[in-house]
Amino acid sequence: MSNQLRGQRPTVETLKELLDYEPETGILTWKERPCRYFKTNGAWKRWNSRYAEKPAGSKNSSGYIQLCLPGCRPLAHVVIWVIQTGKWPEHQVDHVNHKRDDNRWLNLRATTPAENMKNLGRQANRKSGVAGVYYDKSLKKWRVWISEEGRNRYIGSFDTEEEAIRKRKAFEAALGYHPNHGTDTANGEEPLYNGRTEIWFD
Structure with a gap:
């Protein structure tokens, strides 16, 4: 989905009326909800008694x-983007460190689908663990490819895995891939947040 939303899009004002957000922890909390959202006073009181001032959402x-x-x-990270910036993202909101439930503000960035594909986690199904680096048994060499403007580009073949990975990473940097692309940050590898621009909305 282009805006990562299911159903009708609420206004910025509605989101701010219903939710509080703590940028340093990434946690959204339900505010006490006005009675106009409920059909009866009983339902209004029960909802606020159960949910108000408690963490919002579930995985x-x-x-x-x-x-x-x-x-x-x-999705919570999209709502957070709206609360912080005052507008819905045009495309997607990416988790910089690949942890999908880490909604701290420094970990979120607006991206296009193409940009998002330049910040993928480590690929466990690759022998090298690095996207675009493959071992060719017939040649007994490591072959390197990279995606550029929607097309696969062949970089070359190399004698060692280390040399192939080094060449792939050099091309990633040149083509604007995120520094976390291909890293295992979701399982403890230290993520990088460089290039992050803080955007606030009052």
Whole structure:
């Protein structure tokens, strides 16, 4: 989904009325909800007694925190972007360190789908663990490819895995790949947050 939202898009004002956000921890908290959102006073009191001032959302099957709002079920990191910037992202919101439930503000950035593909985690299904680096048994060499403007580009073949990975990383840097691309930050490898621009909305 281009805006990572299920259902009707709420306004910025509605989101700020319903939720509090702590940028340093990434936690969204339910505010006390006005009675106009409920059909009866009893339902209003029960909801606030159970949820007000408590963490909002739960982890879905894909590992993202998902919210249940009136008329929609948006992903928490997208809602956070709206609360912080005052506008819905044009495309996607990326988790810089690949941890889908880490919604701290320094870990979120707006991206296009193509940019998002330049910040993928380590690929366990590759012998080298690095995207675009393959061992060719017939040649007994390591071959290197990279995606550039939607097309696979062949870089070359190398005698050692280390040399192939070094060449791949050099091309990633030249083509604007994120420094965390191909790293295992979701399992403890230290992420990089360089280049992050803080955007605030009052």
